[in-house]
Amino acid sequence: MMEKPSKQRAVLLGGLVIGLVSGIPGLSLLNCCCCAGILIGGALAVYLYKEEITPEMPPLESSDVLILSFIAGILGAVIATAVSGVVSTFFGPVETEFLRKIMARVTDKLASQGALQQNSIDEIQNQLEQAVQEKLTVGSILRSLIFSLIIYPIFSMLGGLIGFGIFGKKKRPSNDYPHA
Amino acid sequence: MTKRTIVSIIHYTMDKSFTGPYWFFISLSFVWCAGIFAAPLLQNAGMHAAAGMLYEAFGRVCHQRAGRSFFCAGQQLGVCKRCTSVYLSFFASAVLFPFLVRRKWRRMERPPASILEMIPSQTIALICFLPMLFDVGLSIAGISVSTTITRVVSGTMLGSILPWYVIPVFLDAWVHRRFETIKKKEKTQ
Numbered sequence: 001m002m003e004k005p006s007k008q009r010a011v012l013l014g015g016l017v018i019g020l021v022s023g024i025p026g027l028s029l030l031n032c033c034c035c036a037g038i039l040i041g042g043a044l045a046v047y048l049y050k051e052e053i054t055p056e057m058p059p060l061e062s063s064d065v066l067i068l069s070f071i072a073g074i075l076g077a078v079i080a081t082a083v084s085g086v087v088s089t090f091f092g093p094v095e096t097e098f099l100r101k102i103m104a105r106v107t108d109k110l111a112s113q114g115a116l117q118q119n120s121i122d123e124i125q126n127q128l129e130q131a132v133q134e135k136l137t138v139g140s141i142l143r144s145l146i147f148s149l150i151i152y153p154i155f156s157m158l159g160g161l162i163g164f165g166i167f168g169k170k171k172r173p174s175n176d177y178p179h180a
Numbered sequence: 181m182t183k184r185t186i187v188s189i190i191h192y193t194m195d196k197s198f199t200g201p202y203w204f205f206i207s208l209s210f211v212w213c214a215g216i217f218a219a220p221l222l223q224n225a226g227m228h229a230a231a232g233m234l235y236e237a238f239g240r241v242c243h244q245r246a247g248r249s250f251f252c253a254g255q256q257l258g259v260c261k262r263c264t265s266v267y268l269s270f271f272a273s274a275v276l277f278p279f280l281v282r283r284k285w286r287r288m289e290r291p292p293a294s295i296l297e298m299i300p301s302q303t304i305a306l307i308c309f310l311p312m313l314f315d316v317g318l319s320i321a322g323i324s325v326s327t328t329i330t331r332v333v334s335g336t337m338l339g340s341i342l343p344w345y346v347i348p349v350f351l352d353a354w355v356h357r358r359f360e361t362i363k364k365k366e367k368t369q
Contacts, residue, residue, distance in 0.1 A: 022240075033316065035241040062296070062353035063360065147237050154208070155241070158346060161353075165299050165345030 005052040007068055014045025014072035018156060019079020022148070025087060035155040041076055042069035042159030047167075062164060069160025073153030080152070081145040201354035202278065205347060209271045216264060220255030234258055248331070261328055262312075265335030266342075274343040295348045300341070308341040 018041030021027050030037040045068050050060050215234055223231035238244065238258035248260045257264055281298055312334035319326035 029243075031241060061356055062349045063357040065349065066353040066357070143236075147240060151237060151240050161346045161349045162342065165349045166302055166305050168296075168349070 002054070002056045004057055004064070005049070007049060007064075007071070010045045010049035010052065010068060011071045011075060013048055014041050014069070014156070015075025015079055017041040017044055018072060018076025018152060019083055022076065022080035022152070023083025023087065025084075025091075028084075035151070038073065038076065038152055038155040039159030039162065042072055042156030043163030045069055045072040045156075046160045046163045050168075060164075060168065062161075062168075065160045065164045065168075066157060069157045070153050072160075073156025074149065076156060077145065077148035077152040081141060081148055084144070085141055198351060198355070201351050202347070205350055206271075206274055209267075209274050213267050213271045216258040216267060217252055219258040220252040223255045224253040231255075260331075262331040262335040265332045266339035269336040269339035270342055273340040274347060277343055277347050295352050298344070298348050300344050305341060305345060308337045312338050 018038050021030055021037035021041065028037070030040075046060075046065050049064065049068055053060055216238065219231050219234035219238065222228075222234065235244070235258060242259040242263045244256070244258075245260060246256050248262070249256045250261055250264055251257065259267070281295075284298065311330075315326050315330045315334045318324040
């Protein structure tokens, strides 16, 4: 029997989807729905690998799914951080200016209605400035990478498992369990 | 009950090869759900740094809009109402999973050859996913307004069915992986 194909292509494409969906502003909103983008990326990696397996090869196992989607998640976390870093570097000022304008409009409106006092407005604006500056430091990028490296592989694995559970074969090729 | 059924049940409900990965899965799920409630409690206790980290982590998987979130101790939960429903029902369903599987097993005429046979059909997944799809879709299209009840019900439906697709594959993968390691060790010896 032929050996199983390499997992590289499926992992790369799955990771790329996770990375791009999570890193590009706007597209990353998809992750707001229970990490849908990451789940899809994990499931996609499994699907692509399944497509590479021919009838002469051993069938796709659940353990392959676990490994495949886990690695895709790790790769996706790295790509997402890199992409969002690049986006922040090139489009950061545009985003910041946009945010500043919105905040200024909101605070002015609240101040004219008497809902906010001047010192509160100053505090909000200071916090916004801090948040914007924090976003561009190396430390914050590293922190973002660490959070992503924890969350993305878990959700990617979940996506792979759901995909295999729904669309995979319901029977094992052999009944060879450790204690059987 | 046939001998094979008993052997199967022992494999998946009594054997360490099942309990280990199952408890690992449950622990992960519990930590995630506990984090959702820990964020507001820490914030309320004045531990802003720890709470901030949790909110930031959950911010990656949820929009965290205050108007669409439950509150605990006067603070917003880590995720929105829909996500809270999904995660809590996922955890509850995962806890009930072994008991329900055992019941299902006993009712089966033929003993299952694998835990993967416990996975429900695709239709059930679709039925449980459609309410959320409709709720979100109709809300985005402006046809109807998504309410707390629709968010909680649709989230609970999806969250409670997901463990039935995830846990069998996870357990099967874990046990199979272990078996592969044992086989490799035997070969080298």
